[in-house]
Amino acid sequence: MVVFACSVCGDSLKLSQVEKHCQTTCRNCLMLSCIDCGKEFWGQDYAQHNKCISEEEKYSGKNFKPRPGAKKGEQKHELWTQQVQQAALKCKANKKLTDLLTKISNYPNIPRKKAKFLNFLKNSLRLFDTNLLDQAWDAIV
DSSP states (O other): OOEEEETTTOOEEEHHHHHHIIIIIOTTOOEEEETTTOOEEETTGGGGOOOOOOHHHHHHGGGOOOOTTTTHHHHHHHHHHHHHHHHHHHOOSOHHHHHHHHHHHTOSOOOSSHHHHHHHHHHHSOOOOHHHHHHHHHHHO
16 A cells, blocks of 8 residues: 655645545645655656555665565456456457447456456446446456
């Protein structure tokens, strides 16, 4: 989880809290800095910084050696995201399905299991056409 520090008031903010903080509490906030890595972000640049170094990596310095298999889940998710993007490119016959798959491919957190995937589409994109949802799943898998 990424935590930022406001340059004006010094508050510590999670990524999801930053926008509300800048709109209500601290309207003069021009720069945020990541507490973990120390990078400074001007304007809306902070939104791209949704993953940072681990505490182990931060405090180990030059001696840091990642554990084998530490990024296994991340690699699986990367492959899944690529699979969704390829499905969007392959599916040209159905315009609605192509548009849906293109929208989905922009999300960073696409579930890999069918039930959670369908629930994700219903909640995130407000889609309730079960036929279209099943077609999207079949196109990806």
